[in-house]
Amino acid sequence: VDLGGRTVVQKTTAGTVGALAVKEASLVLCASFVVAEATARLLRTNKSDSVTFVVTGEDGQADEDLACAQYIARRATEAGTDAAEFLRRAGESRAAAELTEGVRQGVHPDDVALCLELDRFPFAMVATLEDSLMVLRAAAVSSLTDEASI
Structure with missing residues (x-):
C-alpha cells in the first residue's frame, strides 16, 4: 500500500x-533488528553518558527484545x-x-522473517x-567510515 502523503498511526x-x-x-529511540545498525550508529555519534534500554515485551522479559537490545548495545561500543x-x-x-504457529491474531506468515531482516532500513x-x-520519525x-576505532 502506498502511504505517501498519509498520516500513519501505529499502536x-x-x-x-x-x-x-x-x-x-x-x-527516545524505538528500535528493532531492521534498524539496528542505524540505531547503534546514532548512539555512537550522540556519545551519551548512559543509555537505558527499555524492553517492553513480556513485562521486560521478552527474549527477542532482550536479544535486540543486547545486540544494539554491543554494536554501539563494538562495531x-x-x-x-x-x-x-x-x-x-x-x-x-507464537507468530509462526498462528497463536497471535492479525499476523502475516512472513512476520518473523521480516522482523529478523538485519539492517533493512538505513x-x-x-x-x-x-x-x-508521541511521534516517531x-x-x-550518516555512514561513518572511521568507526573502526570504536
Missing part, C-alpha cells in the same frame, strides 16, 4: 506504552559485533513461535513529543 501492545513511559528522556547469536535467540523466542527511529502526541544517520 503496538507494548512498544507504544514503553515509548510513552520514557517520553521525558532527552533522546564488529556479529548478529548471528542475537538473531538466533530472537528467532527461537516464544513470541516468534535510519534510526526517533520518538518525540509533538503537542500531546525516521532519522537518517
Whole structure:
C-alpha cells in the first residue's frame, strides 16, 4: 500500500506504552533488528553518558527484545559485533513461535522473517513529543567510515 502523503498511526501492545513511559528522556529511540545498525550508529555519534534500554515485551522479559537490545548495545561500543547469536535467540523466542504457529491474531506468515531482516532500513527511529502526541520519525544517520576505532 502506498502511504505517501498519509498520516500513519501505529499502536503496538507494548512498544507504544514503553515509548510513552520514557517520553521525558532527552533522546527516545524505538528500535528493532531492521534498524539496528542505524540505531547503534546514532548512539555512537550522540556519545551519551548512559543509555537505558527499555524492553517492553513480556513485562521486560521478552527474549527477542532482550536479544535486540543486547545486540544494539554491543554494536554501539563494538562495531564488529556479529548478529548471528542475537538473531538466533530472537528467532527461537516464544513470541516468534507464537507468530509462526498462528497463536497471535492479525499476523502475516512472513512476520518473523521480516522482523529478523538485519539492517533493512538505513535510519534510526526517533520518538518525540509533538503537542500531546508521541511521534516517531525516521532519522537518517550518516555512514561513518572511521568507526573502526570504536
